[in-house]
Every structure is written in C-alpha cells, then in structure tokens.
Amino acid sequence: MNPEQKINALRDELREHNYNYYVLDNPTISDYEFDMKLKELQELETAHPEFYDANSPTLRVGGEVTKNFETIPHTYRMYSLDNSYSKEDLEDWEKRIKKLVDGDIQYTCELKYDGASMSLTYENGKLLRAVTRGDGFQGDNVTTNVKTIKSVPLQLKGDYPPLFEIRGEIVLPFDGFNKMNEERVAAGEEPYRNPRNTASGSLKLQDSSEVAKRPLECLLYSIKGERLGITTQFENLEKARAWGFKVPNEAKLANSIDEVLEYVAYWDVHRHDLPYETDGVVIKVNNLQQQEELGHTSKAPRWAMAYKFKAEQASTVLNEITYQVGRTGAITPVANLEPVELAGTIVKRASLHNADQIAKLDIREGDTVYVEKGGEIIPKIMGVDLSRRKEGIVPTQYITHCPECHTQLIRKEGEAQHYCPNVSGCPPQIAGRIQHYISRKAMDIEGLGGETVVLLVENQLIENYADLYELTADQVIPLERMAEKSAENLVQGIEASKQIPFERVLFALGIRYVGETVAKKLARHYKTIDALMAASEEDLVAIDEIGDRIAESVVSFFDSEENRALVNRLKAHGVQLQISEEVLANQTDTLQGKTFVVSGVFAKVSRNELKKLIEDNGGKVSGSISGKTSFVVAGENMGPSKRTKAESLGVPIISEDDFLTMIA
Ligand code: AMP
Numbered sequence: 247m248n249p250e251q252k253i254n255a256l257r258d259e260l261r262e263h264n265y266n267y268y269v270l271d272n273p274t275i276s277d278y279e280f281d282m283k284l285k286e287l288q289e290l291e292t293a294h295p296e297f298y299d300a301n302s303p304t305l306r307v308g309g310e311v312t313k314n315f316e317t318i319p320h321t322y323r324m325y326s327l328d329n330s331y332s333k334e335d336l337e338d339w340e341k342r343i344k345k346l347v348d349g350d351i352q353y354t355c356e357l358k359y360d361g362a363s364m365s366l367t368y369e370n371g372k373l374l375r376a377v378t379r380g381d382g383f384q385g386d387n388v389t390t391n392v393k394t395i396k397s398v399p400l401q402l403k404g405d406y407p408p409l410f411e412i413r414g415e416i417v418l419p420f421d422g423f424n425k426m427n428e429e430r431v432a433a434g435e436e437p438y439r440n441p442r443n444t445a446s447g448s449l450k451l452q453d454s455s456e457v458a459k460r461p462l463e464c465l466l467y468s469i470k471g472e473r474l475g476i477t478t479q480f481e482n483l484e485k486a487r488a489w490g491f492k493v494p495n496e497a498k499l500a501n502s503i504d505e506v507l508e509y510v511a512y513w514d515v516h517r518h519d520l521p522y523e524t525d526g527v528v529i530k531v532n533n534l535q536q537q538e539e540l541g542h543t544s545k546a547p548r549w550a551m552a553y554k555f556k557a558e559q560a561s562t563v564l565n566e567i568t569y570q571v572g573r574t575g576a577i578t579p580v581a582n583l584e585p586v587e588l589a590g591t592i593v594k595r596a597s598l599h600n601a602d603q604i605a606k607l608d609i610r611e612g613d614t615v616y617v618e619k620g621g622e623i624i625p626k627i628m629g630v631d632l633s634r635r636k637e638g639i640v641p642t643q644y645i646t647h648c649p650e651c652h653t654q655l656i657r658k659e660g661e662a663q664h665y666c667p668n669v670s671g672c673p674p675q676i677a678g679r680i681q682h683y684i685s686r687k688a689m690d691i692e693g694l695g696g697e698t699v700v701l702l703v704e705n706q707l708i709e710n711y712a713d714l715y716e717l718t719a720d721q722v723i724p725l726e727r728m729a730e731k732s733a734e735n736l737v738q739g740i741e742a743s744k745q746i747p748f749e750r751v752l753f754a755l756g757i758r759y760v761g762e763t764v765a766k767k768l769a770r771h772y773k774t775i776d777a778l779m780a781a782s783e784e785d786l787v788a789i790d791e792i793g794d795r796i797a798e799s800v801v802s803f804f805d806s807e808e809n810r811a812l813v814n815r816l817k818a819h820g821v822q823l824q825i826s827e828e829v830l831a832n833q834t835d836t837l838q839g840k841t842f843v844v845s846g847v848f849a850k851v852s853r854n855e856l857k858k859l860i861e862d863n864g865g866k867v868s869g870s871i872s873g874k875t876s877f878v879v880a881g882e883n884m885g886p887s888k889r890t891k892a893e894s895l896g897v898p899i900i901s902e903d904d905f906l907t908m909i910a
C-alpha cells in the first residue's frame with residue numbers, strides 16, 4: 247500500500263471502531279490497540295500533509311482554538327416546542343389538529359433529552375458544520391468543538407442523501423457529570439450545577455481539546471432537507487440510525503392520546519434509570535405530509551407538543567441567608583429554609599449560588615420561595631411567591647466583607663463568585679486547608695476530626711498542616727472535650743500519617759485542580775516532590791491529561807515562598823515526599839490501556855488491594871461495566887445483573903487467579 251492508501255484504510259478502520267465504541271457501545275478492539283492505530287494515522291498524516299481531511303478521526307482529539315464563534319443563519323428555522331402538562335392539554339391539542347388535517351393521526355413519542363440543541367449539516371456524507379440553536383434564526387458555528395464528540399459521525403454510512411440537516415441534543419451523561427464534579431470539588435471549586443448547562447457551556451469553550459476531554463454525547467431526533475424520500479417521523483429516526491447516528495431506542499408509535507399517556511406514565515418512572523437527564527416527552531404527528539399541512543405558529547410547530555414531567559416542587563419560607571467561606575476563599579450564599587418535605591426528604595437548606603442569582607430572582611429574607619429538586623444534587627430556589635411577600639421586607643444586600651475575617655471581598659472579572667482574599671489569615675480557609683489535609687482520601691489522620699481542627703486553629707495551636715507535626719499531647723489536653731486518651735490518639739494519628747504514600751500527600755497539599763487522579767498521575771511521573779517542584783508549565787502539559795490550568799496552578803503553588811517552606815517542613819518531619827522504593831519496584835505498564843471492573847469478594851487480596859494492583863500495573867479501574875470494559879474480575883458473590891451485563895456485552899469475566907497470573 248502507498249501512504250495514501252494506508253491513510254485511507256486507517257481512517258476507515260478507525261471510523262468503524264469509533265462507531266462500535268461510541269454509538270453501539272460495543273467495541274471490538276481494546277482501547278490500547280485503538281490508540282496505537284490512531285497514533286500511526288497521526289504520524290502518517292504529519293508526514294503527508296497533502297492528504298489532509300477535515301473529517302479525519304485524528305481531529306477527534308481537538309486542538310483547534312476558536313476565539314470568536316461565527317454566527318450562521320439556519321437554513322430551516324429551529325423552533326421551540328409548546329408545552330403541555332395534563333391529559334386535558336393533550337386532548338385539546340388533538341382536537342385542534344384534527345380540525346386542520348384529514349384522516350387518522352398516529353404519533354411518535356420520544357423522550358425530551360435535556361441538553362443543548364444542535365443542528366448538524368452533512369454534505370456528501372461528511373459533517374460540514376454544527377450550529378447551536380441560538381435565537382432559532384441563527385446560531386453559533388461550533389463545528390470544531392462538535393467534531394470532538396465521538397458519537398457525532400464525521401463520515402456517514404449507507405444510503406444517505408447528498409445534503410441534509412439533522413437535529414439533536416448534546417447531552418452530558420450523569421456519570422460523566424458526577425465525575426467532573428468530583429474532580430472539581432476535590433480541587434476546591436464549586437461543582438457545576440446541572441448537566442444541561444455544563445453541556446451547553448462546553449460547546450462554547452475556546453479550546454477544542456478541552457471539549458474533547460468532556461464525555462459529551464449527541465442524540466439525534468429529526469432530519470430536514472429536500473426530496474429525502476422519507477414519509478414519517480419514525481422513519482426519520484430509523485434512517486438516521488442506519489446512517490451511523492446515535493438515535494435513542496426509547497421512541498415509540500402511539501395510535502391515540504391514551505397510548506401517548508401510557509408512554510408518559512411509563513417514562514415518568516423509568517427515566518430515572520436512564521444515563522441522561524430528561525425533562526419530558528415530545529409527541530409528534532408521525533405522518534410528514536400531515537406535519538406539512540399543520541405548519542407552524544410564530545414560535546412552535548403545530549404538529550408537535552412537549553409534555554413536561556412534573557418536577558417536585560414545594561413552597562416554604564426563607565428564614566435567613568447565611569454565607570459560607572470555602573477552603574479556597576469562595577463565598578457561597580446559603581438559603582436557610584423553614585423545613586419542608588420534597589421528593590421524600592426534608593429540605594432545610596438550598597444553595598443560592600452567588601450574588602447575581604439572588605439579584606435576578608430578587609430573593610429576600612422572609613419571602614415565601616419555591617424550592618425544586620430536579621437533576622441537581624442540592625435543591626434550588628426557582629423563584630419567589632410575590633403574592634405572599636409581606637410589607638416592609640427589604641431587598642437583599644450582598645455582603646461586601648468576609649463574614650469570618652472581615653476582609654473586603656473581591657470578585658474577579660468575568661467570575662460570578664466572590665472571594666475572601668485573606669488566604670493566610672482567614673480562619674475557615676486556614677481550617678479548610680488543614681481539614682482537607684487530614685481527610686480520609688488524603689492523609690486519613692485517625693483521632694483528628696474537622697471540629698477539632700477548628701478548635702486547634704481558634705486556640706492558635708496550628709496555622710497550617712506542617713504545624714500538626716509539632717503538636718504535643720500536653721498542648722491538646724487543655725482543649726474542651728479533649729481527654730488524655732484522645733489527645734494521645736491524635737498525636738499518634740499524626741505520627742502514623744508519615745507512612746501515607748507520596749501520591750496522597752500530593753493530593754493533601756491542596757493544590758488547586760490537583761484532585762486524587764491528577765495527584766496519582768503526577769506522583770507516578772515525577773516520583774519525587776523535588777522533581778515536581780522543578781517542573782515548568784511546558785514539562786507539565788506534556789504529560790497525558792494534564793492541561794494548562796493544572797500546570798499553571800502547580801507552578802504557581804510552588805512559586806510561593808510560603809508553600810515551599812511548608813513542603814520543606816513536612817520533609818523534615820519525615821512525611822513521604824517521594825515514591826517509596828517498594829512502590830517503584832511494583833509498578834509496571836503490563837495493563838496499559840486496559841479497563842477493569844472489580845466485583846464480588848476475593849480470597850487472596852482485598853478489593854482495595856486488587857484495585858491498587860490494577861493501577862500499579864498501568865490499568866484503569868472503573869465502577870460500571872460498559873462496552874469499554876476490558877475485563878471483569880469476579881470474586882465470590884458477584885452481582886447477577888453485573889454478570890448479565892458483562893455477558894451481553896461480551897466482556898470477558900476472569901477470576902482472581904487469572905488476574906494474578908496476568909500481572910505475574
Ligand atoms: P423548549 O426549549 O422547551 O422550547 O423545547 C424545545 C427543545 O427541546 C428543542 O429545541 C430541542 O432541543 C429539545 N428536544 C429534546 N428532545 C427532543 C425531541 N425528541 N424532539 C424535539 N426536540 C427535542
């Protein structure tokens with residue numbers, strides 16, 4: 247094969263693997279083999295720029311940066327949908343449309359996925375552009391970002407028409423959303439509020455390689471074009487699926503509004519089992535000829551109707567707004583509510599997010615507010631019941647000074663959050679950093695809890711985590727509630743933390759954006775804190791999955807005189823600041839590129855040891871089985887549903903012994 251043929255063959259092959267992996271969720275080769283082929287293609291393309299193709303699978307990793315997104319008019323307007331909330335609403339709708347068209351009406355019922363709407367244009371089977379909904383008439387050209395979403399085909403299969411638009415929703419599955427949030431929280435940042443906003447925010451990121459890292463998916467639901475030879479909406483869905491798009495399988499035909507309601511009732515319950523957020527059902531007249539006759543109002547098609555699931559809502563009185571200071575100094579306003587039952591739990595507090603949110607909803611102490619629990623982790627306040635606002639209630643004045651240390655707050659250009667800049671003198675920030683240091687996933691110091699840290703800080707016994715190692719039992723005993731025994735336990739717990747491995751110490755330091763996973767990666771790569779401290783931003787970004795933000799944060803952490811002094815004191819006290827010989831000796835790349843799921847109880851090693859063995863040998867551990875799992879390591883009492891899932895996806899199930907032989 248000449249280089250051109252080789253490039254084309256690799257592109258075809260990688261496209262097929264992408265489709266198997268991301269659309270069908272059923273890969274036929276390992277991630278490692280895939281990466282090797284991708285690398286081979288990348289090298290060939292670099293050597294032969296004359297064969298450039300804007301839709302090559304190598305462009306999936308992103309890299310292009312867009313400063314300003316170009317505005318593009320939509321060929322077919324992107325309408326909104328009318329909403330309905332009851333059986334009566336749907337029956338009224340049916341009456342209206344029956345007056346306008348002849349013959350029986352059949353409906354498609356689809357789930358209404360909650361993400362960012364998107365219009366994709368394909369020409370001769372290749373993705374030409376991707377445009378956001380915008381105002382419905384024109385949107386932003388986000389093609390470079392959308393190309394990094396692996397379930398968006400760059401080259402279609404089958405008998406696709408030469409030119410058409412296809413519409414869908416870019417969504418962020420709960421799994422991926424939660425994982426992103428865990429990392430944010432570990433890095434001391436505010437978690438993202440919900441998957442939808444995070445998905446639409448992702449599309450507007452300037453750096454497409456950042457988009458490529460987010461586990462976004464694209465679900466399609468309608469095709470627009472001329473002379474497509476398609477006669478029903480249901481056929482639309484089937485065609486799109488056949489051309490290689492990811493089209494949800496939940497759509498169903500209904501012959502009456504009663505059947506529609508059955509679908510609604512079923513999914514109102516079962517939507518909680520889906521990997522994505524949904525907020526209702528979309529009902530469409532199935533026959534496209536009838537759709538044409540019905541046409542549109544100024545805002546929405548007459549032939550479609552959204553049925554909104556009821557979000558659980560309650561109204562209650564907002565007693566007080568208080569302000570919390572996090573370990574990074576970020577201020578979070580908290581609504582303290584009159585306790586109210588919502589979705590089976592008692593809600594007493596809700597986050598108010600930031601000053602803008604309070605101003606936008608004009609939320610005041612003493613107001614009656616609506617609280618809702620949707621896809622969010624914490625309940626949110628949807629608005630104020632103005633009819634019940636009492637006289638004399640005054641607008642909320644956001645605080646200007648830190649509630650804890652009275653320093654004037656700052657707010658950076660373009661950021662919604664206020665910060666207390668008094669990093670080294672603000673008690674909750676001081677305590678917060680130490681609490682993070684001693685936490686279970688960090689130094690796991692037994693005998694020392696979060697409240698004791700606050701006491702120690704208040705009594706000026708400690709100011710930072712290095713001070714912990716100079717505490718004596720005698721100093722601690724006079725503190726409230728401290729018995730002699732507990733004081734000794736505390737000191738022993740601190741002593742024992744000197745054995746905690748380097749990667750966890752690195753996480754414990756509380757460097758912004760360095761969560762557990764990043765800390766592991768850095769420890770594995772640099773092996774000693776001295777090597778890490780000497781690393782430049784360029785060195786750091788060269789490591790797989792370390793981006794600019796992390797690199798910048800690491801460098802600026804060690805640039806600080808104060809932080810370097812802290813690290814040196816930890817070192818002097820014997821805290822592990824390099825990978826131990828033992829760990830080093832046990833690390834291999836045997837399992838490079840393989841993903842494992844561990845299930846059941848094991849005889850020779852504990853579950854945690856097993857996971858550690860996987861990671862020490864270069865493999866990845868995942869919580870749930872998918873087409874991307876390489877092996878399930880099964881112990882005694884493996885869950886039957888896990889077994890069925892593994893079998894149906896063809897994931898090999900291996901025993902503890904098989905695994906140990908694998909790494910021997
Ligand atoms: P709304 O924004 O509430 O007016 O609802 C209209 C939006 O619902 C559309 O712009 C789509 O982004 C979204 N949507 C989600 N799922 C579907 C679906 N199956 N059919 C049509 N629209 C959908």
Ligand code: ZN
Pocket residue numbers: 571648649650651652653666667668672673
């Ligand atoms: Zn402060």
